Amino acid sequence: MKVLVIGSGGRESAIVWKLSKSEKVTGIYCAPGNAGTACYGENVPISESEIDKLIEFVRENEIDLTVVGPEKPLVDGIVDRFVSHGLTIFGPSQTAAMLEGSKVFAKQFMSEHDIPTAPYAVCVTREDVEAATTGKEFPYVIKVDGLAAGKGAIIIKNQDDLQQALVDIYEEKKFGAAGDSVIVEDFLEGEELSIFAITDGSDYVLLSAAQDHKRIFDGDKGPNTGGMGAYAPAPIGTPDVLRKVEERIIRPVLKGMQERGTPYSGVLYCGLMIHHGNPRVIEFNARFGDPETQVVIPLIKSDLADLLLSVAQGKLDASSFQISGKFAACIILASAGYPGSYEKGQEISGIERLFQSQRSHIFLAGTEFNGKKYLTNGGRVLGITVVSKSLKDAILSAYNYVNIIKFEGKQYRRDIGFRVLERLSHKKKIEVKW
Numbered sequence: 001m002k003v004l005v006i007g008s009g010g011r012e013s014a015i016v017w018k019l020s021k022s023e024k025v026t027g028i029y030c031a032p033g034n035a036g037t038a039c040y041g042e043n044v045p046i047s048e049s050e051i052d053k054l055i056e057f058v059r060e061n062e063i064d065l066t067v068v069g070p071e072k073p074l075v076d077g078i079v080d081r082f083v084s085h086g087l088t089i090f091g092p093s094q095t096a097a098m099l100e101g102s103k104v105f106a107k108q109f110m111s112e113h114d115i116p117t118a119p120y121a122v123c124v125t126r127e128d129v130e131a132a133t134t135g136k137e138f139p140y141v142i143k144v145d146g147l148a149a150g151k152g153a154i155i156i157k158n159q160d161d162l163q164q165a166l167v168d169i170y171e172e173k174k175f176g177a178a179g180d181s182v183i184v185e186d187f188l189e190g191e192e193l194s195i196f197a198i199t200d201g202s203d204y205v206l207l208s209a210a211q212d213h214k215r216i217f218d219g220d221k222g223p224n225t226g227g228m229g230a231y232a233p234a235p236i237g238t239p240d241v242l243r244k245v246e247e248r249i250i251r252p253v254l255k256g257m258q259e260r261g262t263p264y265s266g267v268l269y270c271g272l273m274i275h276h277g278n279p280r281v282i283e284f285n286a287r288f289g290d291p292e293t294q295v296v297i298p299l300i301k302s303d304l305a306d307l308l309l310s311v312a313q314g315k316l317d318a319s320s321f322q323i324s325g326k327f328a329a330c331i332i333l334a335s336a337g338y339p340g341s342y343e344k345g346q347e348i349s350g351i352e353r354l355f356q357s358q359r360s361h362i363f364l365a366g367t368e369f370n371g372k373k374y375l376t377n378g379g380r381v382l383g384i385t386v387v388s389k390s391l392k393d394a395i396l397s398a399y400n401y402v403n404i405i406k407f408e409g410k411q412y413r414r415d416i417g418f419r420v421l422e423r424l425s426h427k428k429k430i431e432v433k434w
């Protein structure tokens, strides 16, 4: 089987790495890819937005399966275009991808299907937002409707935040057309959890429950990033929580999307807030999350190519899917300045050493190879993942490997998974097993 993966992040490096382990895969291509995907397959210089060129490439090279990493091409309808050419592609259709592409659609869909989420109001004008927020208790959240590269959720903690958000959305038009409608929603207390359901529209399998760390600084301080590290399975995803997620969220989504005549196929990423054991949806994404993918993919025992192909063909056999009983932790190393502006082109040392390591996985993201050296080429430069029998060992070992990678301005969080480790050590003291 020949597979094309679309995208260029750490997520795509992890997907391509896992595909390279499949005996059925005879060729792997990544468009446009990065220095990491080039280690396991061939990079193709076509961007994710050049859908015509991607179709031409797939036809000429007789690719059997295309896997879409990022959300933008999904929301732009890449799956529909491929299907209309008779090509096999993993991901939701344009209308199904609206669950990520439009927050207004997602919230209305959740209301119609009784899916637990924060109470909200839909606003079209600045006056609507002012009316919806007058007298509203802080904090609350304003979200722009369309795709905003992870920057579209603004936590409003006081009047100044509200004024700034109004200026950004309506005066400076920072979000462009994505801000034509906005949601004002209640702030949810609790702990975040990412659940990925891989589904062909009716059947589904769950990957290990993962926890991301979105803020740039330790202790969940500083601005939001794409994600600075993750671990899985997260103990907060207890069997009871997962049962509720399936019963109250995943099955109603799949049923509701079928009833609309827009069945959802691909990965359904449920961004959840867990409070007192009850899950509520913060957002849906139509794709794998990053860095969560860098921990959930190494925990899949089954053949990834088989799994994704069966989904793309509408023939998922959930009973044959297996995940390992181990734990994984991933630490992201980022450029100085990220998530704000940062410099590129810093020399990175230690990458070859980690590629040779038997214990760690290194998933390159914003990294380029100039023929001689690895250089930084993005905000999130790479991820280091360790799989282990214990969560503590996975986390601490991943941190040991972090020291091997060196580049000017390297920044990373020093507390990935630490909150859970603290809780676990406390639980152990009072002899609660999990």
Ligand code: AMP
Pocket: 118, 141, 143, 150, 151, 152, 153, 185, 186, 187, 188, 189, 192, 214, 224, 271, 282, 283
């Ligand atoms: P989103 O763009 O919807 O994923 O939101 C980005 C981040 O903002 C989430 O991962 C949460 O950390 C935070 N967030 C979004 N909505 C809420 C909410 N209703 N309550 C609390 N935190 C939220």
Ligand code: GLY
Pocket: 150, 212, 226, 227, 285, 288, 289, 290, 291, 292
């Ligand atoms: N890790 C967050 C995301 O992929 O959206």
